[in-house]
Amino acid sequence: MELNLCGIVGKSPALNEVYRILGKVAPTDSTVLVTGESGTGKELLVRALHANSRRHGKPFVPVNCGAIPRELLESELFGHEKGAFTSAIRSRPGRFELADGGTIFLDEIGEMEVSLQVKILRVLQEKEFERVGGTKTFKADVRIVAATNRDLEEEVKAGRFREDLFYRLNVIPLHLPPLRERGEDVLLLAEHFLTRFCRQKQRKKLVIPISSKELFLRYPWPGNVRELENFMERLSILCEHDEIRPEDLPRKILETTGVPVTGGQPVMETAPPGFVWPRIVHLRENGLGLKDFLDQMEERLLLEALEEAGGVKNQAAEILGIKRTTLIEKLKKRNLAGE
Numbered sequence: 365m366e367l368n369l370c371g372i373v374g375k376s377p378a379l380n381e382v383y384r385i386l387g388k389v390a391p392t393d394s395t396v397l398v399t400g401e402s403g404t405g406k407e408l409l410v411r412a413l414h415a416n417s418r419r420h421g422k423p424f425v426p427v428n429c430g431a432i433p434r435e436l437l438e439s440e441l442f443g444h445e446k447g448a449f450t451s452a453i454r455s456r457p458g459r460f461e462l463a464d465g466g467t468i469f470l471d472e473i474g475e476m477e478v479s480l481q482v483k484i485l486r487v488l489q490e491k492e493f494e495r496v497g498g499t500k501t502f503k504a505d506v507r508i509v510a511a512t513n514r515d516l517e518e519e520v521k522a523g524r525f526r527e528d529l530f531y532r533l534n535v536i537p538l539h540l541p542p543l544r545e546r547g548e549d550v551l552l553l554a555e556h557f558l559t560r561f562c563r564q565k566q567r568k569k570l571v572i573p574i575s576s577k578e579l580f581l582r583y584p585w586p587g588n589v590r591e592l593e594n595f596m597e598r599l600s601i602l603c604e605h606d607e608i609r610p611e612d613l614p615r616k617i618l619e620t621t622g623v624p625v626t627g628g629q630p631v632m633e634t635a636p637p638g639f640v641w642p643r644i645v646h647l648r649e650n651g652l653g654l655k656d657f658l659d660q661m662e663e664r665l666l667l668e669a670l671e672e673a674g675g676v677k678n679q680a681a682e683i684l685g686i687k688r689t690t691l692i693e694k695l696k697k698r699n700l701a702g703e
Contacts, residue, residue, distance in 0.1 A: 370412040372405060373556045374549035377648065378541040382409070389536045390416035395488065397533045398511040400540030403590030406511040407471060409540055414467040419507055422466030425459050430472035438480055439496045448497025460493060463506045473533070474514035474525060481526045484508075488532045508533075543585040543592065547645030550580050550592065557593050558608075561600035570600065571607040575632055579610060581643055582621040663698055666691070670700075 367387055372379075389396060390413050398406045407426060414424045432440050439448070443458030459468055470476075476484070487493050491504050510533050519525035543550060554572060562569045572580070585591050603612050610623065610630045623630045647657050665684065673679035681691040695701045 368412060368415040370408055370415050372408050372412060373553050374546055375552070376541075376546040376549045376645075378545050378547075379549060382538065382540060385536075385538055386412060386416065389413070389538070391418060393417075393507050395507070395533055395535045396509045396538055397516075397536070398509065398538045398540060399516075400511075400513065401542045401588055402513045403588035404540040404542060405589050406513075406540055407469065409538070410467075410469045410471075410509050410511060413509060414469075414507075417467065417507065419466050423463050424467050424469065425463035426469040426471060427459050428471045430475035434477055434480075437476070438483070441480075442483070442493050442495055444496035445498040448495070452497065455495070458495065460487065460504050460506060461502060465505055467507045467509060470508065470510040472512060473510040474512040474516060474519055478524070478526060481529050485526065485529045485532060488529075543588045547643070547648060548581070550585065551577055553589060553592055554580055554596055557596035558600060561597045565600055567600065568606065570603055570605075573607050573609065575610050576608050576613065579613060579617060579621050579623065581645075583617050584620065662694070663700075666694060666698070666700065 367383060367390075369383075386409070396410075396413060398409055400406050410426075411424060414420060427441065429437060439452075439456075439458065441458050441460060443456050443461055444452050446452055446455045470484070473484075483493065487504050488508060492501050493504055494501055516525050516530050516534070520527045520530050543553075551572070558570055558572070587594075599608055599612065605612070610618070610632055613630070615625060618625055618630050623632065625631070642657070642661075647654065650657075652660070666680075669680040669683045670677075672683060677691055677695075678688050681688040684691065692701065
């Protein structure tokens with residue numbers, strides 16, 4: 365059965381591994397802990413988890429534990445009874461009740477204070493809770509999925525996160541890779557966002573030329589998918605051409621990718637016609653390190669030069685632009701000397 369990805373865009377090996385685990389864990393009721401840097405799209409992944417589960421027809425209730433004041437978070441999660449505190453003029457259900465039968469998503473759970481972590485642990489273990497100021501016990505028929513951009517194991521060591529809760533949450537760990545590890549997904553996402561924003565703003569679709577694509581791939585995107593999305597929206601408004609040229613990119617991207625800027629304009633390296641610079645994604649797709657990749661490339665060029673020169677080493681060295689002795693040393697190193 366095809367997965368409902370809820371708008372996740374990408375087909376890199378790193379993301380395909382996430383899809384593989386998603387397909388296995390989604391139909392179960394196991395607790396999942398999603399980790400990843402800010403802006404990687406953790407909520408989208410959790411929505412996909414819910415959409416592909418048996419609970420997909422029931423509520424999906426997200427709670428940002430870092431955005432709700434600590435003194436209000438308990439009431440937000442479990443509800444409260446009338447008179448529980450000064451402003452509690454009526455009883456109110458919490459998010460766990462609203463999520464009955466479905467999925468509750470505890471985002472930024474690493475921000476939750478330890479006293480409240482105890483109550484989350486009880487819900488996980490006993491499947492029950494009480495409202496703030498109440499004595500009635502409510503059953504919690506919900507699947508709990510949590511997410512964090514913190515290293516919870518380090519938080520446990522520092523005493524800021526309960527060890528028992530960490531192990532209850534971390535039944536199925538699911539790590540969302542940062543954008544810099546997703547290779548050509550950067551370009552797929554850039555095109556996706558650009559198409560959407562240009563349509564929204566009723567302007568002709570902008571083109572991303574190869575020179576700019578190279579910079580997109582070289583930039584590490586510290587803000588991940590969120591940074592790329594915001595950047596493409598800005599370009600859809602401010603770009604004055606029909607294409608996004610290197611000079612349209614902010615100085616931050618140019619400087620980070622090593623492009624010199626003279627008189628406010630980037631000075632781009634140019635490649636020979638038809639030449640495509642190798643990229644990190646090529647190494648990753650072939651399971652190679654830099655040394656192995658360079659060795660393979662050099663060996664292929666040595667053999668091609670020898671073939672073109674009919675086996676005459678002087679001529680092969682001239683084709684490669686190196687000395688004959690250097691050629692012979694390289695051939696001997698690879699047992700290709702032939703003599």
